[in-house]
Amino acid sequence: MNTTQLECFMAVANFLNFSRAAEQLRLTQPAVTHQIRTLEDELGTKLFRRTTKEVTLTQAGFQFIHDARSILSISQRAKKRLERPSAQDIVEFPIGCHSFAMLSSFPQVLGDLVGQFPGLRPQLRVVPFPHLYRLLEDEEVEAVVGYHLQEGKRSTVVYQEVARVPLVCICARESPLAGRTALRLEDLAGERLILNDPMRCPPVLARFQGELIQERSPAELCFCGGIDEALCLARAGLGVALSPHLLPPAGDGLAYLPLEGVSPVSFGVFHRARKSSPHGKVFLRLMREAFSSPAPGPDLPIDSADVP
Template sequence: MEIRHLRCFLAVADELHFGRAAARLHMTQPPLSQQVRSLERELGTRLFERSSRRVALTAAGEALLAPARRILDEEAVASRVVDAARVGQVGRVRIGFAGTTAYGVLPTLRRRVAREFPGIEMVLHSQVYSEAAAGLVQDGELEFGFVSLPVRPALDWLPLTVERLVCALPAGHRLSEADHVDITELAAEEFVAFPHARGSAVRDLVMRACHDAGFTPDVVQESPDPFSLLTMVAADVGVALVLESAGRVQLDQVVIRPLRDDVQLAVGLAWSRPAVSPAVLTVLDVARRTFPVAAGTP
């Protein structure tokens, strides 16, 4: 049973006139009659009673009406879905992220994509640090990853924001009321930091900043996420250098102070060149329109 046969059957059933049904389908009457007869042969029964004066549905024709309409409706839905996928209006996009930068950017991006393109499903994978995210994107396990910039040559990237390091101190710390903290003043402190083995760009940036200041930080404990890290600071386990967006995590026993030196981290969205789907391009377009730093980026 073919879709074209059902389309012809329904046109005749609606009009109860082969001539008007043929005109509605933009075809001549003989081919229409052939299509209906072909369907009747396939089903082994007559669907219409025909005479020189009238056309009427048989009992079998009446029974076929509802299923035929459902089939054509589903065919129309399938066609629309395929068209939407082709132009990037539907699809599944996986995004890896970690840290407070993503917490600030990702909700805005996801909400706008959901509002403008509800057929695109964004699947979010948390605690995927920058280097790990880049690897998963390159391997095709993720469509996007939040990464520090610049990123590995095999990937394309879109800059989203620039963050600065700040100092997180336990309340009552000797430096908690300072206007600025010089990194050299932290040389004798115990630190809490993101895990060394997880590919954290913030961890790498902190280590470089301390080395540039002439010391290696004494990391006494590690934490996989900003909230846990700042909880350790509040508990006086140690101090931490974190991105300024970590200030969104409000803890009463933590004081955030700017650094005297301007230590920056550029953050962007990375994707793999060979694996760009229409849905990925759609999300990229939304990102470019949403974040000022990305505006005008080729």
């Protein structure tokens, strides 16, 4: 079944006359007749009753009008959509990050980016740390937003910092800790800690968590899969979560308290060396502006041993 058959069917159904249908379609009458016959053969039923005096629709023909009209309408919409210049200019921009919580930190950046590249379509990939940077090396994503890994030997992936963010304690606003402006490590004594899976959180956080749990009993610990689950448990009042601090959504019911005496964490964008696209470069600039980072420093390689 093709659109020519359907157009011929609709024309004949409209005029109930093969000659007039052929004139409208700018085809010969035998050509229209052939299209109708092949359509009837495919459907296994007659659509018209034809005599020397008149042409009428069969019951099957009446029933088929709606289907034929719908198919032609879908076909015409698809054709018009693909004929538009903007459809031909669509460019995908796959970006990876390790948590849904991190997505809340750069919607304005994506909006500004698409404002400069109207045909750009960002595609967000949320993938755990063990796989995230491998996607970048395999060129399945163009950029990865995340925390700096251990610097080491040069690889095909480079990193540019856009901000240095503090490590914070996250608790429900109803928690007694929520009234503080900052916390020290000793303030966490007696508090239940909500711990991220070390395979699904930033390496720097995994190392810090490992240091905190050494002298704690199981009753003082609450394990979860990742930062998204940790935020949910913290909001429920089940303990204190730890995370590098980005831009928390307003009104999320949580208090974010800087942890004193702990070095800030480098946050930035990973991209492939010497393969950054024009929109990738603008994305990096917009991210830096959004986090008020100073002028860009040199690209930093990441240790390929840190990329599983």
